[in-house]
Amino acid sequence: MDHAELTVRDAAPPRQLSLDEYWMPFTPNRDFKSDPKMVVRAEGMYYWNDRGGKVIDAASGLFCVNCGHGRKEIAEAVQRQLTELDFIAPFLRGHAGSFELARRVAELTPGDLNRIFFANSGSESVDTAMKVALAYHHARGQSGRTMFVSRERAYHGVNFGGVSLSGMVNNRRKFGPTLPGIVHMRHTQLKENAFTRGEPAHGAELAEDLQRFVALYGAENIAACFVEPIAGSTGCLVPPKGYLKRLREICDQHGILLVFDEVICGFGRTGKPFGAQSFGVTPDIMTMAKGLTNGAQPMGAVAISERIHDTIVAAAQEGAIEFFHGYTYSGHPAACAAGLATLDIYRKEGLFERAAELAPYFLDGIWSLKDLSAVADLRGYGMLAAIDVHPSGAPGARGHLLQKKLFDNGLHLKTTGDCALVAPPLVAERSHIDAIVDCLRNTLAGV
Numbered sequence: 001m002d003h004a005e006l007t008v009r010d011a012a013p014p015r016q017l018s019l020d021e022y023w024m025p026f027t028p029n030r031d032f033k034s035d036p037k038m039v040v041r042a043e044g045m046y047y048w049n050d051r052g053g054k055v056i057d058a059a060s061g062l063f064c065v066n067c068g069h070g071r072k073e074i075a076e077a078v079q080r081q082l083t084e085l086d087f088i089a090p091f092l093r094g095h096a097g098s099f100e101l102a103r104r105v106a107e108l109t110p111g112d113l114n115r116i117f118f119a120n121s122g123s124e125s126v127d128t129a130m131k132v133a134l135a136y137h138h139a140r141g142q143s144g145r146t147m148f149v150s151r152e153r154a155y156h157g158v159n160f161g162g163v164s165l166s167g168m169v170n171n172r173r174k175f176g177p178t179l180p181g182i183v184h185m186r187h188t189q190l191k192e193n194a195f196t197r198g199e200p201a202h203g204a205e206l207a208e209d210l211q212r213f214v215a216l217y218g219a220e221n222i223a224a225c226f227v228e229p230i231a232g233s234t235g236c237l238v239p240p241k242g243y244l245k246r247l248r249e250i251c252d253q254h255g256i257l258l259v260f261d262e263v264i265c266g267f268g269r270t271g272k273p274f275g276a277q278s279f280g281v282t283p284d285i286m287t288m289a290k291g292l293t294n295g296a297q298p299m300g301a302v303a304i305s306e307r308i309h310d311t312i313v314a315a316a317q318e319g320a321i322e323f324f325h326g327y328t329y330s331g332h333p334a335a336c337a338a339g340l341a342t343l344d345i346y347r348k349e350g351l352f353e354r355a356a357e358l359a360p361y362f363l364d365g366i367w368s369l370k371d372l373s374a375v376a377d378l379r380g381y382g383m384l385a386a387i388d389v390h391p392s393g394a395p396g397a398r399g400h401l402l403q404k405k406l407f408d409n410g411l412h413l414k415t416t417g418d419c420a421l422v423a424p425p426l427v428a429e430r431s432h433i434d435a436i437v438d439c440l441r442n443t444l445a446g447v
Ligand SMILES: Cc1ncc(COP(=O)(O)O)c(C=O)c1O
Pocket: 120, 121, 122, 123, 124, 126, 155, 156, 157, 158, 228, 232, 233, 261, 262, 263, 264, 289, 290
């Protein structure tokens, strides 16, 4: 690969930056390094690029920055925490922040999902949830339940547990057989639901795939069924009406745990704290990350029902470690401080309610793009929407070009293949939505 460097002009005098050493994640590195898209600052709804250009954030960074950028409350809380107590081993030692944040998260979760385990990312949260499910069945004498049911086109992060659950082929295809005993239901994107806004009318019957796996493998071998309430990274697949409720029924009937991966849906994206509340279905375990700290600190969490937690704890001898799992940075003081400050902002500014109020305006804007010739399909729920473009050339090429042109035209979002995901911060004003839709319209006309 050729040497690449960039003159960075964010401060005087300009400096030379070598682009060779940093291997960027989920990025075509050669393409990026030949045409870098650099960001130097962020505030509110905007980024600024290295040429001084203002870029509206139509993706909340990467579905994280729900409260908008540069929130001083969060920065100050993190700084205070690092000066007071920078680190404490989370094994055998405690600090108030992790207990307080766990309580505050439990106030937002549905049902009795009141036991909170901290991780550092969505991927770690997913792997943690898989281990909780296995430990639970083991504790209740059903250690044969080791299989997991996931779904085609699912995204559950990049660690080996999550990749094994994953149903996006490029995330799996070069990494061998992955974990055994994982099967995938069909995805829920159906042609007859094209251009549906909100929950599609068709497809609840796809939940019966879980029933078929029960018939094929035996419920006594299945630990849990993992789904994103809205499949996010693959392109905002909103669950068909009745689909999640049916999964819940089948799980209940067969003693299978239902796990919702709320890494994108959580913290107001759907207009409620979690997708679970928006769709009226309570899982047994929920994973979350991203919006938990507004993206200001890496953090993930798993919310576990009291029943599951108590069963695992009761099965261990008094005085013994009940769950042999945890990370050096589980419940890191700085991440907890960021989480608490973020949850304060959600509450004070009523951001979940605001998202619910703004969503119809946002979706009206997205649906105003329906008749553009490049647009192949639209999907959306709450403050999350997807625009599929007709492919041109290799699969994903047009989507990638769109994402680059949008950035050059002053808009940041994430594309996945030929699909653009739009997820503005929940603090957006109507004028920001208008600006996002205008930029999308103009740019879509030219790709
Ligand atoms: C549903 C879901 N699960 C897990 C993850 C992985 O999270 P992370 O990138 O923080 O590991 C993501 C990331 O987008 C996600 O959307």
